[in-house]
Amino acid sequence: MSFFIIPAPYMAKxxxxxxxxxxxxxxxxxxxxxxxxxxxxxxxLPKKIQEQLRK
Known part of the structure; x- marks a missing residue:
């Protein structure tokens, strides 16, 4: 069986x-x-970085 959505390698945890x-x-x-x-x-993320992303 082939699955199209799988646990991500190295990031599943x-x-x-x-x-x-x-x-x-x-x-x-x-x-x-x-x-x-x-x-x-x-x-x-830290609030400062969040603000930078919103700009």
């Missing part, structure tokens, strides 16, 4: 995944997941 075939998801669904991931990572 941090709950990251790898999308091996982007066409397995609808374009808007993939964009939403990427945006949510960006927000989660950004929110863990």
């Amino acid at each position: 941090h709950m990251w995944v790898a999308v091996r075939k982007p066409s397995a998801l609808k374009k808007d669904e993939l964009a939403k997941l990427v945006e949510e991931s960006y927000v989660l990572v950004r929110n863990k």
Whole structure:
């Protein structure tokens, strides 16, 4: 069986995944997941860096 979304190599322990075939998801669904991931990572950064990213 071939899976298109798998635990990311070297980052699975941090709950990251790898999308091996982007066409397995609808374009808007993939964009939403990427945006949510960006927000989660950004929110863990120091406030000063968060402000720089918002500019």
